[in-house]
Amino acid sequence: MTTFPMPADEAEARAVQDALRTRVVLDETGPPPGTGHVTGVDVAYDEERDVVVAAAVVLDAATLGVVAESTARGTVSFPYIPGLLAFREIPTVLAALEALPVDPGLVVCDGYGLAHPRRFGLASHLGVLTGLPAIGVAKNPFTFHHEQPGPRRGDSSPLLDEGEEVGRALRTQDGTKPVFVSVGHRTGLDNACAHTLALARDFRQPETTRRADALCRSALREALA
């Protein structure tokens, strides 16, 4: 089981990010869409009772059918601070991933990867710790800027941090708000977008995220019941 050293404060957390960011692999294309496994991870909280539940759901990339799923319970070990989300989510997510009976394949995170103040968001952090290819698909543009992509499914525009493309605003369904895709680890941006589009076949959000979100919420309710 992977242990996760929890930083004592914000400065230490940022130092950890600066140290680990050198281990992100960006020269791999990543697994081709539509083959193998794709795994969604997500976390739900009850701040009052100090309970965190993470879920991991493995889908068959070709059919989007569920292959396996797992959950893990933990405690709230870090506050939400923009730019430091990974420290809040990763410990429990790691436990859920390790409980899976099959290889996760590509991991799809609810958040960002390289699109991050220090280029080391949740998806990159999780990728480096597990060695797995990982991407981030976020619902909000965070601190970045973008032009509106075209109106149709598949249309996209660059997500920019002071002129540098750190990800892409990708329209996954006609007439819905775009999602924000960035590379995490061992994956290219074009491929990350192709995966996102394939996974968002029926809804705005990737099926991986939808399944993981539903699972960690229901598991949290049980944990409290």
Place this chain on the structure above:
DNA sequence: GCGACAG
């Protein structure tokens, strides 16, 4: 100092 700010 103020505003913005993944989940």
Place this chain on the structure above:
DNA sequence: ATCTTGTCGC
């Protein structure tokens, strides 16, 4: 993330 009913639209 989470607090929360009904309601507008396909």
